Every structure is written in structure tokens, then in C-alpha cells.
Amino acid sequence: MVDGERLWKRLSELAEIGKREEGGVARFSFTPEERAAKNLVASYMEEANLAVREDAAGNLSGRREGRDPDAPAVLIGSHVDSVSNGGDFDGPLGVLGGIEVLQTIDEEGVQTDRPVEVVAFTDEEGARFSLGMIGSRALTGMLSREDLRHEDRDGVPIEQAMRDAGLDPEKVGDAARSPASLAAYLELHIEQGKVLEGEGLPVGVVTGIAGPVWLRLSFSGEAGHAGTTPMGSRRDALAAAAEVMGIVEEEAASTGSTVGTVGQIEVRPGGINIIPGGVELSLDLRDIDEAVRDRAEGRIRERAEEACGRRGIGLSFGELQRLPPAPCSEEIRASIAAACEREGIRPYALPSGAGHDGMHVAELCPMGMIFVRSKDGISHNPKEWSSREDCETGCKILYLTVLDLAGQT
Ligand SMILES: [Zn+2]
Numbered sequence: 001m002v003d004g005e006r007l008w009k010r011l012s013e014l015a016e017i018g019k020r021e022e023g024g025v026a027r028f029s030f031t032p033e034e035r036a037a038k039n040l041v042a043s044y045m046e047e048a049n050l051a052v053r054e055d056a057a058g059n060l061s062g063r064r065e066g067r068d069p070d071a072p073a074v075l076i077g078s079h080v081d082s083v084s085n086g087g088d089f090d091g092p093l094g095v096l097g098g099i100e101v102l103q104t105i106d107e108e109g110v111q112t113d114r115p116v117e118v119v120a121f122t123d124e125e126g127a128r129f130s131l132g133m134i135g136s137r138a139l140t141g142m143l144s145r146e147d148l149r150h151e152d153r154d155g156v157p158i159e160q161a162m163r164d165a166g167l168d169p170e171k172v173g174d175a176a177r178s179p180a181s182l183a184a185y186l187e188l189h190i191e192q193g194k195v196l197e198g199e200g201l202p203v204g205v206v207t208g209i210a211g212p213v214w215l216r217l218s219f220s221g222e223a224g225h226a227g228t229t230p231m232g233s234r235r236d237a238l239a240a241a242a243e244v245m246g247i248v249e250e251e252a253a254s255t256g257s258t259v260g261t262v263g264q265i266e267v268r269p270g271g272i273n274i275i276p277g278g279v280e281l282s283l284d285l286r287d288i289d290e291a292v293r294d295r296a297e298g299r300i301r302e303r304a305e306e307a308c309g310r311r312g313i314g315l316s317f318g319e320l321q322r323l324p325p326a327p328c329s330e331e332i333r334a335s336i337a338a339a340c341e342r343e344g345i346r347p348y349a350l351p352s353g354a355g356h357d358g359m360h361v362a363e364l365c366p367m368g369m370i371f372v373r374s375k376d377g378i379s380h381n382p383k384e385w386s387s388r389e390d391c392e393t394g395c396k397i398l399y400l401t402v403l404d405l406a407g408q409t
Contacts, residue, residue, distance in 0.1 A: 002399050004392030007100045010044055011391065014080065014096065015088035024085030024382035028152075029123035029134065030058070030161040037080040041095060041120050048103035050118070057138035057175040058122040058167055064102050066114040066406060072183035072365070073115040074406045076101065076398065077357055079124035079135070086125075087384020089190045089391075093372065095120045097188040097395040101402050113407035114183055121357045128152045128161075136357035140364055141176030148172070182365035184332060184405045187358050188398045189369060190386050194377030195350050202390040203345060203397050205336045206369035209352045209359050210259075210286040211325035213297060217244065217304070220314040223269055223277030238267055238276035240313040244304045248283060251299050258287040258296045259353060288325050288351040326359040332368030332405070339400035343393065354379075370397050 017040065018025045018033035027033040038060045045052045050062030063073070078094020098118030105112065121139075126132025129150040137143040148159040148169050159169035196204050221237035245262050252260030264282035285300075287293035301317065308315040337347035350371065358367040372394035375385040386394075 002100050002104045002392065002395045004388060004395070006103075007096055007391060007395055008388045010096045010099075011088060011092055014040060014092045018082065020085060022085050022382060025082045025088065026084045026086070027080060027082045028084075028128040029081050030128075030165040034081055035165070038120060041080060041099070044096065044099050045118070048099050049106045050099075050102055055138070055175040056167065056171040056173070057135050057143065058162070058165065059119050059135040059139065059175060061117050061119040062099065062102065063115055063117040064106065064112075066112045066116065067409070068113055069115065071114040072181055073117050074183050074402055075117050075119060075185045075361070075365070076187070076402065077119040077121055077136075077185065077361065078187050078189060079121045079357065081123050081125050081127070083125050083127045083380045085382060086380055087378075087382060089384055089386050090192065090379055091124060093190055093386070093391060093394070094188045097391070097398055100395050101399045104399060105403070110403070110408065112403065113409055114405075116402060116406050124357050129158050131158070132355065133357050133360055134158065135175075136360035138172050138175040139177050140360050141173065142360070142363075143172050143175075177364060179364045182361075184329070185358060185361040185365055185367045186332070186398065186401060186405070187356060187369045188394050189356060189371060190379060190384070191350075191371040191374045192354050192377065192379035193374065196348070196371060196373040197375070197377065199348055201346065201348050202373050202393040203340065204348045204350045204371040205333050205340065206328050206371055207333065207349050207351045208288050208325055208327035209354075209356055209369070210288045211290055211293065211323045211359075212355060213285045213293065213322050214320040215283040215285075216318040216320055217241070217281040217283060218316045218318070219279040219281070219308065221277055221312070222275070224275040226273040226275055229275055234275055235312045236275050237279040237313055240308050240311045240315075241265070241279040241281055243307045243311075244281070244300075247303045247307065248300055251296050251303070252285065255287070255292050255296050257289060258285060258293050260285045260296070260300070286353060290324050323355075323359060326362040326367065328358075328368045329366030332366055332401070335401050335404045336368055336370055336397060339397045339404070342400060343396060345393070345397075368401070370394055370401070
């Protein structure tokens with residue numbers, strides 16, 4: 001069985017790379033910290049007797065052949081990049097858990113029918129370039145030259161950062177995998193929410209990954225003197241935006257499943273004594289059910305138009321991103337649930353509100369995810385925590401699921 005001590009020791013070692021004074025980690029893509037993390041992970045892959053390679057997009061993988069080398073592989077993945085001042089578990093648990101599973105299979109001398117691979121994807125978080133899941137996009141062949149022009153805060157585009165890291169952006173197409181080469185994709189990840197903690201369960205079976213819509217709302221009113229313009233003759237862009245923010249909350253809450261967030265706001269001209277003439281809002285809407293999400297979006301748009309019309313404010317919507325939800329494969333869900341039962345754990349199904357690489361890999365092969373209980377639901381924060389026992393339990397479930405999907409004849 002999997003070695004929980006070894007997994008925990010590796011999690012602690014990896015967490016030291018990019019550790020900041022505030023206690024969190026910062027490992028952005030194509031930086032020395034990320035390189036050091038990948039080198040450490042590659043050394044673990046070698047200890048697990050895996051064939052290690054890095055593809056044209058910087059995805060680091062370790063492979064163990066099956067009885068039939070031409071059979072499609074079972075792929076286990078996650079990431080080692082982080083947000084700024086992030087936690088120790090988001091990403092590393094899935095990569096190190098995957099290596100632990102393969103090392104256990106090796107030590108037990110188990111021969112699987114299918115090859116099994118573990119991959120650390122390049123830049124899942126999008127913390128540096130505001131474009132996440134770079135590595136898994138490349139795997140599907142959907143990483144475009146346009147995508148590689150996204151810049152970081154210093155104006156360095158992805159393609160330049162890749163060159164600086166010794167990768168050739170002209171060749172990212174080589175990282176694409178054919179659907180025929182993959183049998184299944186599995187990811188072990190912390191829940192980043194409080195559902196499992198509330199249920200008193202160490203692990204859960206993910207039903208699917210919610211699809212996000214990202215919009216930018218631009219409000220145009222008229223700037224004016226805060227002292228001399230009567231309330232009845234104002235065209236206050238921020239007051240209109242505030243009403244729309246209330247509408248977002250109401251409409252998302254009324255669905256019972258959609259979540260809506262305004263995370264950015266820009267006010268022009270931004271003076272204490274000036275009526276705001278222009279406002280830009282970001283809007284993030286997500287749901288596991290695309291139709292429910294899109295209906296909520298429709299009602300928000302309609303009611304926002306009405307509010308702005310009533311207030312004499314111009315309103316326009318820009319679309320930054322629209323991804324469909326990615327349902328997990330029924331077959332993989334059943335396999336994970338069976339593994340839970342074998343370990344005496346009640347199988348519990350829950351959706352993922354957060355995005356993961358599996359959203360993209362699902363375009364290539366059936367996808368499944370196992371969640372591990374997060375303490376207080378805290379994530380993207382130095383306080384992010386899952387216990388040693390829960391990490392080990394999650395890894396055991398991953399091990400049983402991999403053996404089931406990779407086959408033993
Ligand atoms: Zn993650």
C-alpha cells in the first residue's frame with residue numbers, strides 16, 4: 001500500500017521551494033522557483049523508476065510501461081506552480097500523490113495492462129500571465145500563438161518567458177497528445193471548500209468541474225461636481241454598478257447552484273468630490289450546469305440593462321472567457337466510489353467550483369477527480385491545510401482507482 005510518510009515528507013520538501021516570509025509559497029511558471037520544484041519532482045519520479053521527460057510546453061511527466069506498451073495510458077496529473085502566497089497542497093498533492101501511486105506499484109511488482117503516467121502541468125493557476133492551464137491546453141493542441149502573447153506584469157509575454165526557460169514557443173504543438181494515446185485522466189486535489197469537512201469525510205468523488213463565464217461590464221455616465229449636482233439630475237455610473245452588483249448576488253443565489261462574483265472594480269475619475277462618470281466591473285459566473293448558468297447570465301444582463309436605462313447610464317458587456325462545465329466520467333466516478341467503499345468510506349459526490357487541468361484533458365479522454373478534505377475550506381492562502389492522514393487516504397483511493405483503470409490480467 002501507499003507510503004503516507006513518504007508522501008508527507010515530499011509534500012513538506014516541495015513546500016520549501018518558493019517559500020516566502022509570510023508563510024506561503026510563490027512558484028510562478030518559467031521562474032527559477034518553478035524550475036527548482038520541477039527538478040525536485042523529477043528526482044522523485046526517478047526514485048519511482050519512471051521514465052522522465054519534459055514536453056515542448058514544459059509539462060514534466062514520468063511513465064511506467066504496461067504489459068501492452070501500445071495501449072492507451074492512464075494519466076494522473078496536477079501542477080506545482082502556485083498563486084502568490086499560496087498554500088502547500090494545491091497542486092503538489094496531485095503530482096506527489098501520483099508519483100507515490102506509481103512508486104507503490106513498482107515496489108509491489110504489480111504489472112498493469114496499460115501504461116500509467118504522472119504529469120506536472122505547466123502553469124495551472126494563471127498567476128503570472130492571467131492565462132491558466134497552459135500545459136493542459138497544450139496537451140489538447142489548443143494552446144494558440146495568440147495565447148502565448150499574454151503578458152505578465154512586467155510586460156514579458158509567455159513566448160518570451162518560455163524562451164528564457166529554454167523552451168521553444170514555435171514547438172508547443174509538439175506537446176499535443178492524441179485521444180488514442182490516453183485511456184483516462186485522474187487528478188487528486190484538495191477540495192478548497194468546506195463540504196467534505198461538514199460531512200465528516202476525508203475524501204469525495206467529484207461529479208464535474210464548473211464552467212466559468214468571465215465578463216467585463218462597462219458603465220458610462222457623466223462625471224460632475226459632488227456638491228452642486230442635485231440627486232435627481234445625476235448619471236452616476238458607480239451607483240448603477242452597485243445596483244447591478246446586487247442583481248448579480250440575487251440572481252446567482254436564486255439558482256441554488258450558480259456562483260457570481262464581482263472581483264474587480266475601476267472607477268473614473270475616482271475623486272472623493274466627483275460623481276463617477278465611468279466604471280468597469282469584472283463578473284465571474286460559474287455552474288456545473290451550463291443551462292442554469294446561462295439563464296442566470298441572461299437575467300443579469302436583462303435586469304442590468306433595465307437598471308442602466310432607468311438611470312440614463314450606457315452599458316456594454318465584453319466577454320473574456322466562456323468555458324463549458326466538464327462533467328466527470330460516470331465510469332471513473334464509479335471506480336472511485338468503489339475504491340472508497342473498499343476503504344470503508346461512504347462515497348460522497350460533489351462538484352468542483354474551482355477550475356482544474358481536467359477541464360481541458362476531458363477533451364482527450366474520460367476524466368475523474370478525487371477531492372481531499374480541506375481544513376476550514378481555506379485555499380490560495382498560507383493557512384491551506386489537509387491532514388497527513390487525509391492526504392494518505394486520498395492517495396490510497398487514487399492507487400485503487402489507477403489499478404482498476406489500468407487493468408491487471
Ligand atoms: Zn490546483
